[in-house]
Amino acid sequence: MKKIVFFLVAFTAVIACKDAKTTDKTADTKQETKAPEMAYASYGEKIDAENVLTAAEIKEKYDNMKVGDTINVKFTSKINSVCSKKGCWMRLDAGNDEEVMVRFKDYGFFMPLDAKGEVIVNGKAFVQETSVDELKHYAEDAGKSEEEIAKITEPSKTLSFVADGVLLKN
Incomplete structure (x- = not known):
């Protein structure tokens, strides 16, 4: 039973980290397409x-x-x-x-x-x-x-x- 709980916690952590990386990539993409500053x-x-x-x-x-x-x-x-x-x-x-x-x-x-x-x-x-x-x-x-x-x-x-x-x- 302990192995199953440990496996579910580890799996949830991996999925959460993966989503965080995707969010960071989206933020980087937004910065790249940002309009140039006005003069x-x-x-x-x-x-x-x-x-x-x-x-x-x-x-x-x-x-x-x-x-x-x-x-x-x-x-x-x-x-x-x-x-x-x-x-x-x-x-x-x-x-x-x-x-x-x-x-x-x-x-x-x-x-x-x-x-x-x-x-x-x-x-x-x-x-x-x-x-x-x-x-x-x-x-x-x-x-x-x-x-x-x-x-x-x-x-x-x-x-x-x-x-x-x-x-x-x-």
Whole structure:
């Protein structure tokens, strides 16, 4: 009787090990057919990297806009800075020492605090006048010194953008 019980336990162990090996092979096969990693990290709504304007082209569009004008556009640019507290805004290079102030639609997503490099943003571009108080707030978020913040005394025309989707180049 002991021999029969021993034989059943050994047989069950062999069958269990065989099934485990089959599962491992299946997992290996899935890894082989895995899609290659994307060249971009995606934030917000899904967007693609097609039909994208350059920073110079978006600057031309902004030059032809007045306060209150809005256009839907997708463009690529270099990140100059990101909100150091939450990642709730970023400034993108527009060329000629100008920047585009990007916020995120309905605060639905944020950028990594250490985000650097190239991004593609999709959304609404517009020109707005930014108050002194708001400019000081942004300067505080960016970690500017008290002296730099005190120098802000006049409102400014801001190239603004509300992004619904962002691709950050890996």
